[in-house]
Amino acid sequence: MAPKVLISDKLSDAAVQIFKDRGIEVDFQPDLGKDKDKLAEVIGKYDGLAIRSATKVTEKILAAADNLKVVGRAGIGTDNVDKDAASKKGVIVMNTPFGNMITTAEHAIAMMFAVARQIPEASASTHAGKWEKSKFMGVELTGKTLGVIGAGNIGGIVCDRARGLKMKVVAYDPYLSNKKADNMGVEKVELDELLARADFITLHVPYTESTANILSRENLAKTKKGVRIINCARGGLVDEEALADALKSGHVAGAAFDVFKVEPATENPLFNLPNVVCTPHLGAATSEAQENVALQVAEQMANYLLTGAVENALNMPSVTAEEAKVMGPWLTLAGHLGSFIGQMTDEPIRAINILYDGSVGSMNLDALNCGVVAGIMKRANPDVNMVSAPVVAREKGIQISTTNQDKSGVFDGYVKVTVVTAKRERSVAGTVFSDGKPRFIQIKGINIDAEIGQHMLYTTNNDVPGIIGLLGNTMGKNGVNIANFTLGRNEAGGEAIALLYIDDALPHDVLKTLEGTGMFNQVKPLEFMVS
Numbered sequence: 001m002a003p004k005v006l007i008s009d010k011l012s013d014a015a016v017q018i019f020k021d022r023g024i025e026v027d028f029q030p031d032l033g034k035d036k037d038k039l040a041e042v043i044g045k046y047d048g049l050a051i052r053s054a055t056k057v058t059e060k061i062l063a064a065a066d067n068l069k070v071v072g073r074a075g076i077g078t079d080n081v082d083k084d085a086a087s088k089k090g091v092i093v094m095n096t097p098f099g100n101m102i103t104t105a106e107h108a109i110a111m112m113f114a115v116a117r118q119i120p121e122a123s124a125s126t127h128a129g130k131w132e133k134s135k136f137m138g139v140e141l142t143g144k145t146l147g148v149i150g151a152g153n154i155g156g157i158v159c160d161r162a163r164g165l166k167m168k169v170v171a172y173d174p175y176l177s178n179k180k181a182d183n184m185g186v187e188k189v190e191l192d193e194l195l196a197r198a199d200f201i202t203l204h205v206p207y208t209e210s211t212a213n214i215l216s217r218e219n220l221a222k223t224k225k226g227v228r229i230i231n232c233a234r235g236g237l238v239d240e241e242a243l244a245d246a247l248k249s250g251h252v253a254g255a256a257f258d259v260f261k262v263e264p265a266t267e268n269p270l271f272n273l274p275n276v277v278c279t280p281h282l283g284a285a286t287s288e289a290q291e292n293v294a295l296q297v298a299e300q301m302a303n304y305l306l307t308g309a310v311e312n313a314l315n316m317p318s319v320t321a322e323e324a325k326v327m328g329p330w331l332t333l334a335g336h337l338g339s340f341i342g343q344m345t346d347e348p349i350r351a352i353n354i355l356y357d358g359s360v361g362s363m364n365l366d367a368l369n370c371g372v373v374a375g376i377m378k379r380a381n382p383d384v385n386m387v388s389a390p391v392v393a394r395e396k397g398i399q400i401s402t403t404n405q406d407k408s409g410v411f412d413g414y415v416k417v418t419v420v421t422a423k424r425e426r427s428v429a430g431t432v433f434s435d436g437k438p439r440f441i442q443i444k445g446i447n448i449d450a451e452i453g454q455h456m457l458y459t460t461n462n463d464v465p466g467i468i469g470l471l472g473n474t475m476g477k478n479g480v481n482i483a484n485f486t487l488g489r490n491e492a493g494g495e496a497i498a499l500l501y502i503d504d505a506l507p508h509d510v511l512k513t514l515e516g517t518g519m520f521n522q523v524k525p526l527e528f529m530v531s
Contacts, residue, residue: 003069003305004045008033009052011074015294022302024048040064048072048301051080059085070094070304072297075284076383078314087315094300094312097383098153099293100284105157107283108202108232109165111256114277115228116141116200118254121275139199139253142166147198149214150233151176151186152381152392155204159186170194173205173396175348175380180397195222200230206381207234217242225251232258232283235265244269247276258283314385323364330360330415333430333438334368336452336528337417338375340428340440343526344458345376351399351420352376355429358413361404369402372417414441443488446497450486453501456526461519463489463496470519471498478510 002025007016010030019026027046032039033055043049043065050072051057057071062085071081073095086093114120117138125132146162148155151171159169169186172194181188191214194201201223205211215229215238223229229252231238240261246252247270254275260268263281270276284290303309310316354372356365367386374389384392393400407413416429429442430452440450443458461467468487475482484501506525514523 003047005048005050005301005305006032006043006046007050008039008055009050009074010054011050011052011294011298012291014291015050015074015298018295018298019302022306024302024305036061043068048305050074050297050301053077053080055080057081057086062086062089062091065089065091070301072301074099074290074293074297076100078383083315092304092310092316093314094297094304094310095314095383095385096293096296096300097312097385099296100286100289101153101157103286103289104232104283105154105161105204106286107258107279108154108158108204108230109161111230111232111258111277111279112141112146112200112202112228115230115254115256115275118275120277141200144168144199145170145197147172147194147201148186149173149191149194149201149203150205150211151181151184152204152395154233155202156184156395158202158204159184167200170197174346175377175396175398177348177350177397180395183397191219192222195219196224198224198227200228202230203233203237205233205237206383207236208380208382210380212236213239215239215243217245220246220252223252226253228252228254228256230256232256235259235261235263241269244273247273312385316386323367327363327367329432329436329438330363330368331371333415333432334371335375336438336440337415337428337430338372339378339528340375340443340526341417341419341426342376342379344426344524345419345421347421347423349376349396349398349419349421351401352393353401353403353418353420355403355405355416355418356413357405357409357416358407358411360413360415361406365402365404368415369400372415373400376419411441416442440486440499443497443499444490444495446488446490446495448486448488448497448499450499451484451501452528452530453483454528454530455502455505456528457498457500457502457506458522458524458526459498459500459514459520460522461496461498462521463491463493464519467496467498467519470517471500471514474510474513475500475502478507478513480504480506480510 002023004025005019007028016026016028040061047067048070052074059082068091070092076095076097078095081093083093118136122136145168148159148171151173162169163185170189171186172191176188217239220242256277258279259281300311370386373393374384374386377384377389377392411431414429414431418425418427430438430440432438438452481503482500486499489496
C-alpha cells in the first residue's frame with residue numbers, strides 16, 4: 001500500500017507533484033492546519049504530515065496520529081512541533097535548514113540600506129505630497145565598518161555581501177576560527193571591540209541562554225555613537241526598551257528590525273520612532289525561498305517513506321532501521337559525550353577528536369560522529385541536528401578526526417571525545433553497559449563510573465577532606481535530592497572531581513553558595529536530554 005501524506009499548510013504545486021511522482025498518495029488541504037480539532041480527527045490516516053508554521057503539531061495531535069511516521073517542516077523553525085512528544089511517539093521531525101539562508105541574508109542587507117538612507121520615511125513623505133529632500137540626509141555604506149554578531153550560515157553570506165559593498169567587516173562568533181575568518185576576509189574580534197568600532201551592527205545568531213539580550217542596555221552603551229542596528233535573526237537578542245531609549249537620546253542613529261521579542265508584534269517600544277524600519281518577520285518571505293523549502297521537504301519525506309533514508313532530522317540520526325536497533329544506546333551516549341564537552345567549553349573549538357575502542361568500532365561511525373558533533377554544537381545553536389552539525393563544524397573551520405582501535409581495556413567498547421581549543425584540551429569517555437544505559441567512565445583522564453541524568457552537577461577541587469560532606473549538606477539544606485553521587489581523583493592529594501545526578505535543575509542560589517565556599521576550582525550545572 002502506498003504511503004499517505006497530508007499537507008495541512010500552503011505548499012507549492014511543485015511540492016505536491018513530487019509526492020505524486022514518487023507514488024505517494026497526497027491529500028492537499030492547505031487550510032486544515034488552522035483547525036486543530038479537525039486535524040486531530042483525521043491525522044490517524046496518514047503516514048506523513050507536511051507543514052509550514054500555521055499547523056501546530058501538539059501532543060494531542062500526535063496522540064491521535066497512530067500511523068504517522070514523519071513530520072516535515074518546510075522551513076527551519078520547528079517551535080510549532082512538540083519534538084519531545086514526537087520522539088516518544090516514534091515520529092521523525094524533519095526541517096529544511098538551508099533553504100532560506102540567502103533570502104534572510106538579503107533581507108538584512110536591504111534593511112541596512114533602508115535605515116542608512118531612511119527610505120521608508122522618505123517614501124511615506126513623498127507619497128504624502130511633501131518634498132522634504134533636506135530632511136532625509138543619509139549615510140553611505142562604502143568604507144563603513146559592519147559588525148556581524150554570528151558568522152555562521154546566514155551571517156557568512158552577509159559578510160560576503162558587505163565586502164562586495166566595500167565595507168570593512170568585523171565579526172564576533174566564539175566558534176569562528178582565525179583560519180575561517182581569514183578565508184571569509186573578515187576580522188575576528190571580541191564583542192566589546194565590535195561594539196566600539198562598528199558603524200552598523202547586524203545580528204545572526206540563534207536565541208539561546210548565552211545570546212539572549214546580547215545587546216543589553218550595558219552593551220548598547222558601549223556602542224559607537226551614531227551606530228545603526230539591524231536584527232533579522234531572532235527576537236529577544238536586543239533589549240528593545242534600552243534600544244528605544246538609545247534612539248531617543250541620539251546615541252543610536254537608527255534601527256531596522258524584522259523580528260521582535262513578542263510576535264505577532266502589535267505594539268513595541270521601537271514602533272513609531274524616527275528612523276526605525278520594521279517589517280513583520282519577512283526574512284524568509286521570498287517566492288524563491290518558499291519554493292526551495294517546499295521542494296526540499298517533499299523530497300526528504302518521500303525519501304524516508306519509500307527508502308527509510310533520514311535527512312535533516314531533528315530527533316533521529318541518519319541510520320538505517322537495522323543499525324538503529326544496535327546503535328541506539330551508543331548514539332545516545334555519543335550525544336551525551338558531545339553535550340558534556342559543549343557545555344564545558346566556552347572558547348572556539350579548533351578540533352574534535354573521537355576515539356572508538358573495541359566493539360563500537362564496527363558500527364556506523366559516521367552516524368556516531370554526527371551524534372557527538374551535534375551534542376557539542378547544540379549549546380551554541382539549538383537548531384543544529386545530526387545531519388547539519390558536521391556542516392556547521394566544517395564552516396567554522398573545526399577539524400574532526402576519528403580513530404578506531406582494537407579493545408584496549410576492561411570495557412568491551414567505549415568512546416572517548418577530545419576537543420582542542422587555543423587554551424586547552426578537554427576529554428570525556430563513556431560506554432554502554434549490558435542494560436543499555438550509557439555511562440561516563442572518564443573525565444579529564446580521571447576514571448569514574450557515572451550514571452547520566454537530565455540534571456547534573458560537575459565540580460572540581462583539590463583532593464582534601466570534607467568535600468563530600470560539603471556537597472551533601474549544601475544539597476540537603478536546600479532541598480536538592482541527589483540520585484547518584486560519583487567521585488574520582490588522579491592521585492591522593494591531587495585533582496578530584498565529583499559528578500552528581502540530581503532530581504531537579506540546580507537553583508542559582510545553591511550554585512552561588514557552592515562557589516562562595518572557596519573549596520571548588522569549578523562548579524558547573526549540566527543538562528542532558530534524557531528520555
